[in-house]
Amino acid sequence: MLDAVDLECERGGRKLFRRLSFSLGAGEALRIAGANGSGKTSLLRILCGLAAPAAGEVRWKGESVRALREDYSAQLVYLGHAPAVKDELRASENLSIACRLAGNARGRDEVSAALRTLAVPEAAPVKTLSQGQRRRAALARLLLSQSVPLWLLDEPLAALDAQAARLLEGLIAEHTGRGGMVVYTTHQDTHIAGRVISLDA
Amino acid sequence: MLDVAACLVRRDLLLAVREKSDVATALLFFVIVTSLFPLGIGAEPDLLRAIAPGVIWVAALLSSLLALGRLFAADYADGTLEQIALGAAPLGAAVAAKVLAHWLTSGLPLVIIAPLIALQYDLPASLYGVLALSLLLGTPVLSLIGAIGAALTLGLRGGGVLLSLLVLPLYVPVLIMGAGGVEMAAAGMGAQGHLLLLAAMLVGAAAFAPWAIAAALRIATE
Amino acid sequence: MTAASTRWFWYASPQTFYPLAGTIARWCGIAAAILAVIGLWIGLVAAPTDAQQGDAYRIIFVHVAAAWMSMFLYVAMAFWAALGLAFNTRLSGMLASAIAPTGALFTFIALWTGALWGKPTWGTYWVWDARLTSELILLFLYFGFMALQAAIDDPRRADRAGAVLALVGVVNIPIIYFSVQWWNTLHQGASVSLKSAPSMAPIMLKGMLVMALAFWMYSIAAAMVRVRCIIRERGA
Numbered sequence: 001m002l003d004a005v006d007l008e009c010e011r012g013g014r015k016l017f018r019r020l021s022f023s024l025g026a027g028e029a030l031r032i033a034g035a036n037g038s039g040k041t042s043l044l045r046i047l048c049g050l051a052a053p054a055a056g057e058v059r060w061k062g063e064s065v066r067a068l069r070e071d072y073s074a075q076l077v078y079l080g081h082a083p084a085v086k087d088e089l090r091a092s093e094n095l096s097i098a099c100r101l102a103g104n105a106r107g108r109d110e111v112s113a114a115l116r117t118l119a120v121p122e123a124a125p126v127k128t129l130s131q132g133q134r135r136r137a138a139l140a141r142l143l144l145s146q147s148v149p150l151w152l153l154d155e156p157l158a159a160l161d162a163q164a165a166r167l168l169e170g171l172i173a174e175h176t177g178r179g180g181m182v183v184y185t186t187h188q189d190t191h192i193a194g195r196v197i198s199l200d201a
Numbered sequence: 202m203l204d205v206a207a208c209l210v211r212r213d214l215l216l217a218v219r220e221k222s223d224v225a226t227a228l229l230f231f232v233i234v235t236s237l238f239p240l241g242i243g244a245e246p247d248l249l250r251a252i253a254p255g256v257i258w259v260a261a262l263l264s265s266l267l268a269l270g271r272l273f274a275a276d277y278a279d280g281t282l283e284q285i286a287l288g289a290a291p292l293g294a295a296v297a298a299k300v301l302a303h304w305l306t307s308g309l310p311l312v313i314i315a316p317l318i319a320l321q322y323d324l325p326a327s328l329y330g331v332l333a334l335s336l337l338l339g340t341p342v343l344s345l346i347g348a349i350g351a352a353l354t355l356g357l358r359g360g361g362v363l364l365s366l367l368v369l370p371l372y373v374p375v376l377i378m379g380a381g382g383v384e385m386a387a388a389g390m391g392a393q394g395h396l397l398l399l400a401a402m403l404v405g406a407a408a409f410a411p412w413a414i415a416a417a418l419r420i421a422t423e
Numbered sequence: 424m425t426a427a428s429t430r431w432f433w434y435a436s437p438q439t440f441y442p443l444a445g446t447i448a449r450w451c452g453i454a455a456a457i458l459a460v461i462g463l464w465i466g467l468v469a470a471p472t473d474a475q476q477g478d479a480y481r482i483i484f485v486h487v488a489a490a491w492m493s494m495f496l497y498v499a500m501a502f503w504a505a506l507g508l509a510f511n512t513r514l515s516g517m518l519a520s521a522i523a524p525t526g527a528l529f530t531f532i533a534l535w536t537g538a539l540w541g542k543p544t545w546g547t548y549w550v551w552d553a554r555l556t557s558e559l560i561l562l563f564l565y566f567g568f569m570a571l572q573a574a575i576d577d578p579r580r581a582d583r584a585g586a587v588l589a590l591v592g593v594v595n596i597p598i599i600y601f602s603v604q605w606w607n608t609l610h611q612g613a614s615v616s617l618k619s620a621p622s623m624a625p626i627m628l629k630g631m632l633v634m635a636l637a638f639w640m641y642s643i644a645a646a647m648v649r650v651r652c653i654i655r656e657r658g659a
Binding site: 354358370371373377384402417421423 | 560563564566567570571574575580583584587588590591592594595598599601602603605606609
Binding site: 048049050051052069070073074076078080081082083084085086087088089093097098100101102103104105125 | 204205208209212215216219220275278279280281283284285286287288289290291422423
């Protein structure tokens with residue numbers, strides 16, 4: 001369903017990767033591996049449509065994602081390096097706004113339940129939370145995105161303790177079990193089953 | 202799409218309420234700048250009455266410029282801008298929502314406080330209406346055009362000054378029509394021509410600026 | 424694709440354009456020098472002394488031609504920038520960047536010669552005349568474009584951001600010009616205006632056209648030289 005065709009990426013005058021092609025079907029998890037600076041985040045951003053590749057294209061169900069625009073982004077969740085939460089707002093406000101912006105509005109109870117599952121304090125403004133708690137607040141979105149087919153996660157395990165990491169791995173496994181697709185990057189060892197593409201060629 | 206846009210407006214207004222200092226500083230800047238002119242030029246009532254529309258308008262321009270810094274910068278820094286770009290609404294619509302919220306917290310306060318400044322300059326009370334109306338029509342145009350500059354200079358060093366250089370020449374027509382309208386009314390001739398042209402600029406900017414802003418944001422974040 | 428359009432896209436590659444640019448620069452430079460000599464001769468020698476303004480008016484040969492070029496070059500710059508945005512060709516963006524400094528130069532020359540004309544004719548160096556004021560704003564627009572490109576390290580982002588700015592500028596220039604005109608007619612107490620050029624003897628018009636052509640040839644030559652520098656800088 002997700003096809004990368006001859007992708008090429010250039011950053012700072014260097015070609016990070018070229019003629020990169022792969023396909024991802026329903027129920028598959030793909031890990032993107034590579035050293036720091038090898039282009040993992042760039043590739044993920046190209047896959048979401050946030051960045052344009054220097055050459056090649058990304059296709060979703062056969063159509064170019066550049067043409068699909070919002071129709072494509074409605075079918076994915078992208079969690080980048082930054083937790084994408086506003087410091088001045090509470091975790092619950094952040095989560096319900098994030099869901100609503102993505103066209104996936106959720107009620108207050110669902111939002112609270114998701115935050116409680118990840119042990120994130122709801123009422124305090126995010127700026128008072130620790131790095132790990134902020135990360136978990138961002139990840140709570142995945143609990144509310146079970147019907148969204150494609151998950152693109154950049155270093156999702158960073159700043160998570162062992163328990164939260166296992167929880168996340170469980171979420172990913174459930175998602176692929178439902179027929180969803182997950183593309184993620186990580187440095188750490190994971191127990192997630194799936195293919196690996198290395199950018200260190 | 203409207204749902205997402207409304208959510209963004211509400212979010213930005215909520216953020217402005219939680220961090221009131223941002224809004225207050227731009228407003229205070231407006232008041233301080235207008236207080237500087239009499240100190241520099243002298244306080245003869247006739248002179249002040251003559252320069253009042255121009256001074257208030259220039260101060261509005263500069264204050265608007267100052268406020269532009271926080272339009273996209275915070276969202277860019279914490280990653281929420283990417284989420285907005287990936288949202289269910291086209292980026293042009295999302296951007297229009299952000300500019301609207303920004304104007305409500307930076308432009309509208311100027312419209313409200315301008316008569317007070319006009320009082321300091323001994324502008325006849327009959328002109329308060331025209332002054333407020335010219336600012337009401339003009340400040341959204343300033344926000345829209347300024348947002349293009351803010352998007353183009355996102356994340357660049359020398360941001361604020363560079364933004365001024367890019368945006369101030371484009372502000373000139375709004376300044377001329379805005380201040381000119383009030384001066385016309387002060388001279389006893391109608392301000393309709395100027396105000397209608399301001400309204401036309403507003404319609405044009407509202408129609409075209411969001412797409413330019415969205416294009417500039419994509420260029421800046423790619 | 425027809426053979427002709429294939430040829431155009433062939434030259435769109437910076438590598439193949441590089442030698443062509445050198446050739447164009449050489450020929451246009453020579454043409455510019457010849458035309459400038461002719462134009463200056465017409466302006467300084469052949470054209471008659473004006474009854475009202477004496478010999479001081481002769482500066483309009485440079486002033487008007489420079490003003491025409493300053494506006495033409497902005498449109499040319501915006502054109503190439505738009506092409507670069509639409510077709511994603513690197514050379515178009517490079518050309519736009521190459522044109523900008525020359526455009527700014529001519530705007531500056533127009534302002535400077537306008538001031539030099541104003542002094543003997545009306546006693547002041549600067550006059551808030553509609554056209555001079557518009558030229559001043561045009562200079563700021565050029566500076567803004569160059570400053571924006573200078574502030575961005577990534578050449579691709581610099582080209583594209585500059586293109587958006589140039590397009591916004593080109594749309595705004597008529598609006599700016601019109602509002603400055605409006606402002607000028609309402610505020611103008613004095614009847615000082617650079618529009619009050621001496622009534623045109625045909626030879627004066629010919630002289631201005633020749634100078635304009637000379638400036639145009641110079642602009643092309645300068646842009647070609649600069650584009651070659653940019654191509655080498657980017658190692659394209």
